[in-house]
Amino acid sequence: MPSRLEQRCAEKGLKMTSQRRTIARVLSESDDHPDVELLYQRTQKADPKIGMATVYRTVRLFEEAGVIDKHDFGDGRARYEETGEDHHDHLIDMKTGRVIEFTNEDIEKLQHMVAEKLGYELIGHRLELYCLPIRKKSGE
Amino acid sequence: MPSRLEQRCAEKGLKMTSQRRTIARVLSESDDHPDVELLYQRTQKADPKIGMATVYRTVRLFEEAGVIDKHDFGDGRARYEETGEDHHDHLIDMKTGRVIEFTNEDIEKLQHMVAEKLGYELIGHRLELYCLPIRKKSGE
DNA sequence: AATGCAACTGATAATCATTCTCATTTAAAG
């Protein structure tokens, strides 16, 4: 059963190898935003012979092919996730590090309007909200 | 004549040295978003004895004191600018690399609303628009 | 003005994520 990501890679004409299939599967099965180190650990369980360099090479390949998205949440290493049908942005819980996904059509539209007004066409954007949980009334 | 940034550093209680004053002045006189290498080059003109390590240390100090802002526009190195009265976000011209500043109150409000709806208090955010210039009608 | 000490500085080594190198292996085509 090829993973959804593997299928998308095939559509893009990428040559698929055993390693790439493993990495694609791990990415497809991840519902978080793993960095390369974490992807490496996860792939090791399926195939302990895959090297770190291959993981780096493969995420770069996948990202350039547009089948996965690369994020930088400010901690110095890149994080990845499978490209979904619908775009979303991220809210980072500064207390726990958890990443919450959200979408807001109004913000998306306004971004296009801002770019247009400045004489530009919006190609891509990065929107991250760094937040702290609202303390429910209790002690304090 | 102390630079505006030097004054703000003093207000924050930071010990000011000759090197820090020079770096503060360079930052205050910059109207772009220089990285550390560029700041180093600019400080060299005023004081060729300032070391790269001091520039790194000082921008970190200033950033932690909240008197300058640190940005990451995706090219792997941090960029800095003096903190202004009013917040603004950035549009990056992908063709030339030029950084254009903009403000949009509606987007700002919506961000707070998104965070609130998810049970969070918005502390900070990063919004960057990656764009290409709209080709004026001519050849093509 | 001299003293003392904590903070600062500069040169350089260390770190960390990522990319490169290269010898070896693999896979797709004929």
Add this chain to the structure above:
DNA sequence: CTTTAAATGAGAATGATTATCAGTTGCATT
């Protein structure tokens, strides 16, 4: 089953940033 270009794995190299440490400086106190 060959051919051959591309892919892989181990480790070296890179580039930005931080840490280390010996020497210097700012300044409050004599």
